[in-house]
Amino acid sequence: MNFQSLVIRERILGGAHPEVHYYLRFRGAIFCDLGQMDRCYDLWMRALHLQQINLEPLHIATISTLSSFQETFVIALDEHVINQEQISFVTTENIREIYDKICHELDRVYDWGDKPFQTECCEEGHDHSPETDTKRLFLIALQLFLLIYRLNSVRSATQTEQPKQVQAKKSDEETIRTSSIDLTRLINLAKKLHVHILHLALKEGDSTESSRFPNVHVIRGLLYAGADPEEWDESGSSPLHVLLRNKCNRFDHLFLLLPFLVLFQS
Numbered sequence: 001m002n003f004q005s006l007v008i009r010e011r012i013l014g015g016a017h018p019e020v021h022y023y024l025r026f027r028g029a030i031f032c033d034l035g036q037m038d039r040c041y042d043l044w045m046r047a048l049h050l051q052q053i054n055l056e057p058l059h060i061a062t063i064s065t066l067s068s069f070q071e072t073f074v075i076a077l078d079e080h081v082i083n084q085e086q087i088s089f090v091t092t093e094n095i096r097e098i099y100d101k102i103c104h105e106l107d108r109v110y111d112w113g114d115k116p117f118q119t120e121c122c123e124e125g126h127d128h129s130p131e132t133d134t135k136r137l138f139l140i141a142l143q144l145f146l147l148i149y150r151l152n153s154v155r156s157a158t159q160t161e162q163p164k165q166v167q168a169k170k171s172d173e174e175t176i177r178t179s180s181i182d183l184t185r186l187i188n189l190a191k192k193l194h195v196h197i198l199h200l201a202l203k204e205g206d207s208t209e210s211s212r213f214p215n216v217h218v219i220r221g222l223l224y225a226g227a228d229p230e231e232w233d234e235s236g237s238s239p240l241h242v243l244l245r246n247k248c249n250r251f252d253h254l255f256l257l258l259p260f261l262v263l264f265q266s
Contacts, residue, residue: 006020006023006024006027006043009023010050014054015050015053015054016050016054016055018061020047020050021047021050021051021061021065024043024044024046024047024050025043025044025047025065025068027043028040028041028042028043028044028047031043032072037072037076040072041094044065044068044069045097047065048062048065048066048069048101051065052101052104052105052108056112056117056118057105057108057109057111057112057117058105058109058117058118058130058133058134058137059118060118060133062105063133063136063137066098066101066102066105066137066140067136067140069098070098070140070143070144070147073090073094073095073098073144073147074143074147074211076090077090077147077150077151077154080154090147090151091151092148092151095144095147095148095151095181096148096181098144099141099144099145099181102137102140102141102144103141103185103186103189105137106134106137106138106186106189106193107189109130109134109137109193110189110192110193117130134193134195135195135200138186138189138190138195138197138200139200139201139205139213141186142186142197142200142201142213142218142222143211144181145181145183145218145221146211146215146217146218147211148181149217149218149221182225183221183222183224183225183227184225184226186225187222187225187226187227196231196233196239197222197227198219198222198223198227198228198229198231198239199231199233199237199239199242201213201214201215201218201219201222202214202219202239202242202243202246203242203246204246204247214243214246
């Protein structure tokens with residue numbers, strides 16, 4: 001009955017109506033709370049499909065849906081690591097599908113040209129500007145790449161028949177060099193939209209420990225995919241400058257990142 005009501009609402013109001021998107025998201029969130037993640041995924045994907053067809057690029061509703069996917073993936077994977085729960089919902093295919101949706105949204109932003117974007121936002125104090133929201137999409141995409149790396153690491157850890165060193169090497173090779181996520185596509189979109197993606201990835205973030213930036217695996221992936229370590233932003237800073245301005249105390253990550261940047265800048 002609940003699914004029928006969603007179908008009827010969409011037929012009556014049309015795919016562009018915000019109530020259609022809201023109730024798809026709402027019903028999906030209920031399934032998420034009940035642990036029925038596959039149903040949640042399908043409903044949220046339907047909402048995202050309608051949003052990208054009917055709403056202008058960078059609409060706050062579309063960004064919210066994409067962000068919800070990424071955050072739910074992170075929570076599900078963290079719970080698996082802590083509680084050893086099943087993670088059938090977090091698959092390489094699902095993550096790649098959302099990544100492709102983000103790239104499609106960024107393509108829509110580029111094709112939008114100089115036309116004005118909607119800037120209304122229901123959250124007080126939220127900086128809802130095209131530049132900020134575009135960077136937010138790039139960060140979500142990079143978080144998805146990190147999720148792929150973590151997911152492969154979790155799977156490798158369960159393969160006890162292989163030596164740990166072999167597993168780690170295989171994980172690096174498969175995730176960074178032959179990842180199912182095409183970072184080159186994201187780098188090219190960043191160039192078209194005048195976003196300094198390596199600078200963005202090196203800025204200190206405030207997310208959870210498991211998905212906090214800067215992250216060595218994300219930087220490696222970007223460098224292998226062709227990101228320019230010698231690119232300068234509008235303030236005259238290189239990626240290395242951005243890294244050195246971070247105030248985090250995670251020296252293990254910093255020392256891992258520095259050799260890569262120095263190597264590519266030499």
